[in-house]
Amino acid sequence: MQKEYIPKLFSLLKHGISKETLIKDILSGLIVGIVALPLAIAFAIASGVSPEKGIITAIIAGLIISVFGGSRVQIGGPTGAFIVIVYGIVQQYGVDGLTIATFMAGFIIIIMGFAKLGNYLKFIPYSLIVGFTSGIALIIFSSQINDFLGLNISNVPADFIDKWIVYFNSFSKINWYSVTIAVSTILITLYFQKIVNKLPGSIIAILLATLIVQYFNIPVATIESNYGEIPSSISLPSIPKVDFETVKALIQPAFAIAILGSIESLLSAVVSDSMIGGKHRSNMELVAQGAANIFTAIFGGIPATGAIARTATNVKNGGRTPIAGIVHAFILLAIMLLFAPYAKLIPMSCLAGILIVVAYHMSEWRQFKSILKGNKMDIIILLTTFFLTVIFDLIIAIEIGIVLASLMFMKRMSESIHVKNISSEIKKGEHLFDEELSNLPKEVLLYEINGPLFFGAARQFQETITAFNKYYKVIIIRMRYVPIIDATGFQSLKEIVKTFKERGILVILSGIGSDLNKSFRKNNMFEIIERKYIVPDISKAITKAKKYLEENTA
Numbered sequence: 001m002q003k004e005y006i007p008k009l010f011s012l013l014k015h016g017i018s019k020e021t022l023i024k025d026i027l028s029g030l031i032v033g034i035v036a037l038p039l040a041i042a043f044a045i046a047s048g049v050s051p052e053k054g055i056i057t058a059i060i061a062g063l064i065i066s067v068f069g070g071s072r073v074q075i076g077g078p079t080g081a082f083i084v085i086v087y088g089i090v091q092q093y094g095v096d097g098l099t100i101a102t103f104m105a106g107f108i109i110i111i112m113g114f115a116k117l118g119n120y121l122k123f124i125p126y127s128l129i130v131g132f133t134s135g136i137a138l139i140i141f142s143s144q145i146n147d148f149l150g151l152n153i154s155n156v157p158a159d160f161i162d163k164w165i166v167y168f169n170s171f172s173k174i175n176w177y178s179v180t181i182a183v184s185t186i187l188i189t190l191y192f193q194k195i196v197n198k199l200p201g202s203i204i205a206i207l208l209a210t211l212i213v214q215y216f217n218i219p220v221a222t223i224e225s226n227y228g229e230i231p232s233s234i235s236l237p238s239i240p241k242v243d244f245e246t247v248k249a250l251i252q253p254a255f256a257i258a259i260l261g262s263i264e265s266l267l268s269a270v271v272s273d274s275m276i277g278g279k280h281r282s283n284m285e286l287v288a289q290g291a292a293n294i295f296t297a298i299f300g301g302i303p304a305t306g307a308i309a310r311t312a313t314n315v316k317n318g319g320r321t322p323i324a325g326i327v328h329a330f331i332l333l334a335i336m337l338l339f340a341p342y343a344k345l346i347p348m349s350c351l352a353g354i355l356i357v358v359a360y361h362m363s364e365w366r367q368f369k370s371i372l373k374g375n376k377m378d379i380i381i382l383l384t385t386f387f388l389t390v391i392f393d394l395i396i397a398i399e400i401g402i403v404l405a406s407l408m409f410m411k412r413m414s415e416s417i418h419v420k421n422i423s424s425e426i427k428k429g430e431h432l433f434d435e436e437l438s439n440l441p442k443e444v445l446l447y448e449i450n451g452p453l454f455f456g457a458a459r460q461f462q463e464t465i466t467a468f469n470k471y472y473k474v475i476i477i478r479m480r481y482v483p484i485i486d487a488t489g490f491q492s493l494k495e496i497v498k499t500f501k502e503r504g505i506l507v508i509l510s511g512i513g514s515d516l517n518k519s520f521r522k523n524n525m526f527e528i529i530e531r532k533y534i535v536p537d538i539s540k541a542i543t544k545a546k547k548y549l550e551e552n553t554a
Contacts, residue, residue, distance in 0.1 A: 004281045007068045007288065009322040021320055028319035029327025032075055035200040035313055036062070036328060037335055039358070041223070041343065042351040043078040044302060046143055047086035049095060051223055051343065052231050052336070053302050054078050059234070059332045061292040061304030066325025068288040070281030071269040075310040075325050076292055080358045081264050082257065082303045084139050084394045089253050091158055096240035101250040103239065103297035105257035109290030112262055118282030121266050125408070127378040128385055128401045129263065130367050135389025135397065137363035140355055147352035148182045150175025150220055160390050178220045178349035181209050185353025200313075202354050209350040210342075223351075224344035232340035234333075237298040256395040257293075257303045265289045265306035275315045309361065377408045421447055441474075444545045448478040453489035462492040466499060473552070474545040475500060478538055480511030490523040497528050506548055508533045510541035 017025075036058050044054025058077035065076030089098045112118070142163055146153050151170045157163050185205040192201030213220060223230065269280040285306070292304050314324050371382050381404045388397035440446060447465060465477070477496075485493070497507045512520065512534050520526065520534065535541050 004070075004283050005287070006281070007284060007322075008070055008072050008281065009067055012072070012321050017321055017323070022323065024318035025321050025324040026327050028314050028317040029324040030331055031200070031317045032310055032314045032319070032324065033328040033331025033335070034203050036075070036077055036307075036310055036332060037343075038202045038206050038346075038351065038354055039307075039310070040078055040332070041346070042355050042358070043080060043083060045223070045227070045348075045351060046080075046083045046140065046355055047078075047302055048090040049086070049098070049302060050227050050230075052340070053300060055332060055336050055340075056234055056299055057296050057301035057304050059329050059336070060299050060301060061296045062325055062332070063329035064292040064295060065265075065288050065304070065306065066322040066329065068284070068291060069306075069322065069325075070284030070286075070288065071272060071306070071311075072278050072280070072321055073272045073276060073311055073314050073319050073324065074265070074269055074280070074285065074306045074322075075314050075328060076265075076289070076304050077307050077310065078302055079264060079305055079307050080140055080355070080362055081133065081136055081260055081305070083143070084136050084389070085253060085256055085260065086302055087143075087158065088393065088395075089250075093246075093250065093253075097246070097250060098302065099240050099297045099300065100242055100246060101254045101257060102293050102301070102303050104247070104250060104254035105261065105303060106290045106293030106295075106297065108254060108258035109262055109293060110287050111290075112258065113283045113286030113290060116283050118262070118266060118286045121262055121282075124263060124402070125378065125381060125405045126367075127371050127382040128405050129267070130364050130371060131382045131385025131401060132260075132389045132394060132397050134363050134365070134368050135386045136394065137359040138390050140359040140362070144352040144355050144359075147221065147348040148178065148356065150178025150349060152221060175220060175349075177218050178347070178352075181213070181218075181220060181347050182349040182353040182356070185209060185350045186357055189354060189357045202357075205353065206346055206350055209347050210345050213347050214345055218347075221348040222344065223346050223348065226348060228344070230340045230344050232337055234336070235300050237295075238300070239298060252395060256398055258290075259398060260394075261289060261293065261303060261305040262286055264308070268306035268308040268311050271308055272311050272315055275312065276320065309358075377411070381405055381408065421445070440542065441546060441549060443473040443549055444542070445472040445475045446478065447475065448481075450481040452484045452486075453479075453482050453493070454484065454486040461489070462496060465496050472505060474506045474508065474548060476508045476510055476538070476541045476545060478510045478541070479516070480538075482511075482516070485516065485519060485523075487523070490519075490525065494525070494528050506533065506545075508535065508541045508544055510535055510538050512536060 037055070040054035040058040041051045042054070044051050044057075061076045061078075065074060069076070086098060089101055093101070139160065142160060143156070145151075145167050146156050149167075149171075151167070151173050152175070153166060153170055157166055185202075188205040188208070189201040192199070192204050212218065213222070265285055266282055269282065269285055272278070273280055289305060296302070296304050314328075319325075368382070371378055381401060384404060385397050385401040388400055449461065453461060465475075500507050507529060509529065513536065517534070525534070533544060535544060
């Protein structure tokens with residue numbers, strides 16, 4: 001097996017884990033498990049599913065990602081990034097539709113891992129990532145206003161604008177107890193760790209809010225009043241009935257889950273690498289993420305990925321091996337088995353406060369502001385992705401964002417190609433060449449190409465080469481700095497050779513190394529231009545040109 005497909009845990013166990021590291025991992029896993037509990041419940045509720053589905057996801061996905069993942073410290077589970085997609089799928093296709101989409105996404109992510117796409121997902125522009133994560137943050141914030149203000153609106157519209165219209169029409173129903181609990185939760189979550197570093201503020205906020213609400217019988221909505229009991233066991237594995245029409249309908253959401261999950265998990269792994277000075281195995285990480293989503297779906301969970309905040313918490317608390325993630329999963333299982341009946345008493349406004357803090361951290365407003373001062377194309381990608389996420393749909397935003405990013409890449413690549421008329425520059429005395437170059441016959445035109453000759457640059461190349469008025473008998477195209485030529489580039493090259501051949505002008509290609517020679521053969525270039533006129537260096541090209549002129553001078 002290739003090293004990149006060996007789980008990090010297996011490699012670490014092979015080399016041995018010290019007792020000191022093991023103790024730190026267990027303690028870190030305990031803390032992360034406690035931190036993960038309120039987030040798992042909150043993410044599930046915000047996604048439109050029952051609270052236990054978030055806990056099940058954190059347990060199963062967290063365990064699989066830690067055991068089989070390619071990162072030392074990655075913590076897997078439900079994240080805020082999926083809320084928008086999951087909520088949309090549940091509204092349109094129901095919980096069974098979500099299960100099928102998550103199951104399909106798992107296989108897509110595994111295929112991406114074995115296709116080694118983990119090496120390329122890191123090239124997705126940062127402006128695109130910030131655009132949709134900021135959009136998701138705004139949507140999460142908006143989705144919590146109902147519980148934050150205690151408006152008790154039974155059917156909140158999914159559409160962003162419609163949602164706020166309903167909120168504005170319901171402001172007269174504000175429950176100030178809910179507002180007080182939510183604001184207190186935000187303050188405790190943000191600032192408690194400055195007092196006691198090891199205890200997460202969100203847990204303290206939940207304990208205080210729940211105890212106060214129950215003791216004083218405060219009239220606010222709780223998990224129990226909205227969702228009933230929280231099961232204290234994991235359901236048996238099952239797969240909903242699937243037909244081809246359902247698969248067709250859910251393939252787009254499944255791809256969105258797969259792409260978003262892959263990006264977030266690898267982004268989390270990169271961040272954790274910088275914190276511990278490690279190096280993750282991106283393709284193995286994708287395979288583990290895919291397997292986690294398959295098994296999570298079977299057990300009735302929701303989509304999972306690497307969670308940046310929980311992974312950072314793990315690192316800060318001393319976690320250095322996947323054992324911390326395994327412990328975190330078992331801590332959550334123990335909490336579910338022992339304390340689930342009490343979790344139903346948590347006030348909804350408290351969870352709203354926690355999710356608003358999550359939204360704030362996700363918003364990346366500093367990076368958003370920084371990108372707005374930068375490159376024009378980055379600004380277009382950022383704002384387009386952001387507004388499409390908020391106003392329309394995250395799936396559309398990801399698709400159009402990737403298309404825009406691809407167009408930006410093509411534009412920049414096409415601008416990177418330079419086609420120079422070396423002949424005129426020699427005569428101007430702008431370049432110093434060897435004696436042979438400086439004595440280039442006047443009937444010979446010399447062009448040099450710098451950069452990849454691909455479809456984005458092929459038209460510019462063709463127009464530049466063919467745009468001259470003076471009569472020449474030989475054209476040398478120097479290609480020593482052309483690393484690759486794609487199908488469109490070869491087509492343009494063929495058209496140039498044919499055009500000049502019809503005018504009675506010989507084309508000689510110079511600087512063609514062994515790699516390009518293989519590509520020439522595969523693309524049938526030798527049928528268009530004689531093999532003897534494709535040479536490895538400029539001196540041979542000039543010698544061929546002079547010989548041709550001697551033979552064809554009447």
